[in-house]
Amino acid sequence: MLAVFKRELKAYFASPTGYIFMGFFLLICGIFFAFSNLLTASPDYISVLSSITFVFLIVVPVLTMRLMSEESRQKTDQLLLTSPLSVTGIVLGKYFAAVAVFLLTLLITCLYPIILSFFGTIAVWEIVGGYIGFFLLGAAFISIGLFISSLTDNQVIAAVVTFSALLFIWILDWVIQGLPTDRISGIVFACALVVGVAALVYFTTRNIFVSVAIAVVGFGIIAGVYFANEYFFDGFIVRTLEWFSLLKRYENFMMGILSLSPIVYYITFSAVFLFLTVRVIEKRRWS
Amino acid sequence: MIQVIDVTKRYGQHVAVDHVNFTVEKGEILGFLGPNGAGKTTTMNIITGYISATEGTVKVEGFDILEEPEEVKKRIGYMPEFPPLYMDMTVQEYLDFVSDIKKIDRATKKRSMEKIMDLVKIGDVRKRLIKNLSKGYKQRVGLAQALIGTPPVLILDEPTVGLDPKQIIEIRSLIKELGKEHTIILSSHILPEVSAVCGRVIIINKGKIVASDTPENLSKRLSSAGRLSLRVAGPEKQVLKLVRELEGVKNAEVQGVKEPGTVDILVEAEMDIDIRRPLFYALSRAEYPILYMKSVDLTLEEIFLQVTTEEREVS
Numbered sequence A: 001m002l003a004v005f006k007r008e009l010k011a012y013f014a015s016p017t018g019y020i021f022m023g024f025f026l027l028i029c030g031i032f033f034a035f036s037n038l039l040t041a042s043p044d045y046i047s048v049l050s051s052i053t054f055v056f057l058i059v060v061p062v063l064t065m066r067l068m069s070e071e072s073r074q075k076t077d078q079l080l081l082t083s084p085l086s087v088t089g090i091v092l093g094k095y096f097a098a099v100a101v102f103l104l105t106l107l108i109t110c111l112y113p114i115i116l117s118f119f120g121t122i123a124v125w126e127i128v129g130g131y132i133g134f135f136l137l138g139a140a141f142i143s144i145g146l147f148i149s150s151l152t153d154n155q156v157i158a159a160v161v162t163f164s165a166l167l168f169i170w171i172l173d174w175v176i177q178g179l180p181t182d183r184i185s186g187i188v189f190a191c192a193l194v195v196g197v198a199a200l201v202y203f204t205t206r207n208i209f210v211s212v213a214i215a216v217v218g219f220g221i222i223a224g225v226y227f228a229n230e231y232f233f234d235g236f237i238v239r240t241l242e243w244f245s246l247l248k249r250y251e252n253f254m255m256g257i258l259s260l261s262p263i264v265y266y267i268t269f270s271a272v273f274l275f276l277t278v279r280v281i282e283k284r285r286w287s
Numbered sequence B: 001m002i003q004v005i006d007v008t009k010r011y012g013q014h015v016a017v018d019h020v021n022f023t024v025e026k027g028e029i030l031g032f033l034g035p036n037g038a039g040k041t042t043t044m045n046i047i048t049g050y051i052s053a054t055e056g057t058v059k060v061e062g063f064d065i066l067e068e069p070e071e072v073k074k075r076i077g078y079m080p081e082f083p084p085l086y087m088d089m090t091v092q093e094y095l096d097f098v099s100d101i102k103k104i105d106r107a108t109k110k111r112s113m114e115k116i117m118d119l120v121k122i123g124d125v126r127k128r129l130i131k132n133l134s135k136g137y138k139q140r141v142g143l144a145q146a147l148i149g150t151p152p153v154l155i156l157d158e159p160t161v162g163l164d165p166k167q168i169i170e171i172r173s174l175i176k177e178l179g180k181e182h183t184i185i186l187s188s189h190i191l192p193e194v195s196a197v198c199g200r201v202i203i204i205n206k207g208k209i210v211a212s213d214t215p216e217n218l219s220k221r222l223s224s225a226g227r228l229s230l231r232v233a234g235p236e237k238q239v240l241k242l243v244r245e246l247e248g249v250k251n252a253e254v255q256g257v258k259e260p261g262t263v264d265i266l267v268e269a270e271m272d273i274d275i276r277r278p279l280f281y282a283l284s285r286a287e288y289p290i291l292y293m294k295s296v297d298l299t300l301e302e303i304f305l306q307v308t309t310e311e312r313e314v315s
C-alpha cells in the first residue's frame, strides 16, 4: 500500500495534475479570502470555507479521474493485480495519495487565517472545526471520484461523470425539498430501488435467476417492513436521498459545532465508496 | 510445479479457453504455441491471477490460485503481452517501485536490481523516462520487471515480439539462461523460436490443446510433408513438366520469375519420400541447373491444419 501511495503521490507532481489542482484551489480560495476578509476587513474566515465548496466540483475530478482509469488503459493494472498486493491495499494507496495532495493544499490555505490573526482576533477553534469538516467533505468527494474512475478506462469520461455526480450531490438539498413525502410515493420509490438493483445485477452478471431472486427478496422486505411499521415509508424518499446529502452535515461544522456523528458519517461514506471500488475491480476479473 | 487443472474461461457465449489441462515440471521451459485468438494470453492471465477462470483452477508449488492467491503471486514473475510500464517514471524508479510492491527486502533490493539491469542490458538507460525508450528497450524493462525478486516461475507472453533480429537472438539466449534457475512458460507464434528454447511445446487452437510434445518429435511429425522451393535456370514449361513426372512428386507449381531466364517453383513431395537427390539428377541431366533449393517451413496455419487433421484421423 505504501509503495502505491508513494508512486501515486510522485505521479501527481511529475505531471501537471497536482499543480493544476493546487493552483486552482489556492487561487479560488485566495480570491474569496481577498473579497470577504481583506477588502472588507472582516475576521470571519469560516465564511470563506463555506462558500468555496463549489471548487470541489471542478478540482476533485481533476484529482481522481486518472487514478484507476489510467491503470487499465495502460495495462499497468496487470502489474499491480499480479503482484502480492491486495486490491484493498492498491485502492487505499491511491485514495490516500489523492487525499494527501488535498490535505497539503489545505495546509497551505491555513496561511490565510494566520494572516488574519495578525490584524485581530480570530475564532481559532471554530476555524479548526471548519477545516476538519472541509477536509472530511473533500475526502468523501475524492472517494466518489476514485470509484467512478474504476468504472472506465477513459479519463475524460471519468472526469465528466464525477463532475455530474458531485453536481447532483451539491444540488441535492434543493432537490429534496421539492420531493413528495407521502407513504405511497415512498413505497413506489422503494420498489423502484429494488427493480433498479435487480436490473443492475442482471446487466453485470447476466444471471436472470439471481436478479429475480433479489427482486423477490427486495419486495418481500418492503412488504415485511410495511406490515411491521406502516409509517416507515412516510418521507422515505427524502430520508434515502438525505443519506447522500454530504453538504447538509457540513453546515454543522460551519456553525462551529464539532460533533461526532457527522465525522462518523463522512468516514463511513468514504469507506463505502472505497469498498465499492474494490468490488468493481475484483468483479471485472471474474467477468 | 505448475498444475493447470481443467481451466475454462468464457466471455459470455464465447469460450476463450476450453478445459485446458497440463502440468509443468520444475526447471522446464514450456512453449505455448497458437495462432491469434487461440487463448494463450487468456491462459497466462489465469495462471498469474490477473483474471479468474470460469471453471477449473491453477496450482503453483501446491498453492491454489483461488485459495491462496498471494502465495501464488509471490512465486510468479509475469511479463504480459503489453509490458505494464508507467510512462512517467524512469527505468530505475520503475524497478524500485516493482521491488516495493513485490515486497523485496530493502537490504537486497539495490543489489538484485543491479544484477537484473545487467542481465537484460538496460543499465545505460536507467535514468531515462520509460516513455522515451524504444520498443525493444521497453520490452526489456518489461522482462526486468518480471525477474525482480527472482521468482521460481516466469510467465512470458510473446517476449520477442517487436524486437530486431539481433535482440531476438539475445533475448532467446537469455531465456535459455534463465531456464536453468526458473520454470518458464512462454508463448509465441513462431515454431522455430519455440523449438530453439523450449523443452516441450503445447499447441493450442481455439482454446483447446491440440498437441503436446517435444519440439523434435513435433518437427519430425510435421516435416514428413517435405516441401521444397527451388530456382531453376531453364524454360518454365519444360522444367515444370520434368519435375511433375518425377517419381515421388505430389505437386509442383510455378511461383513466378524473379531472375530472367529462370523459374521459381514449389515442389511438394509424397509422404516420407526425400526427393532432393532425384530432383537434382533429373534437372542436371536435362541441363537445367538448380540455382538454389531449400525446404519450406510450414506456416503456423499449416501446422494447425496438420495437427488438427492428424488428431482427427487418430480418434
Ligand SMILES: Nc1ncnc2c1ncn2[C@@H]1O[C@H](COP(=O)(O)OP(=O)(O)OP(=O)(O)O)[C@@H](O)[C@H]1O
Pocket (backbone or CB within 6 Å): B011, B014, B015, B016, B034, B035, B036, B037, B038, B039, B040, B041, B042, B043, B081
Ligand atoms: N476481455 C475479453 N472479452 C471478450 N473476449 C475476450 C476478452 N479477452 C479475450 N477474449 C477472446 O478470447 C480469445 C482468446 O484470446 P487471447 O488473447 O487469449 O488469444 P491469444 O492466443 O493470446 O492471441 P494472440 O496471439 O493474438 O495474442 C479471443 O477470441 C478473444 O477475442
Ligand SMILES: [Mg+2]
Pocket (backbone or CB within 6 Å): B040, B041, B042, B081, B157
Ligand atoms: Mg496473446
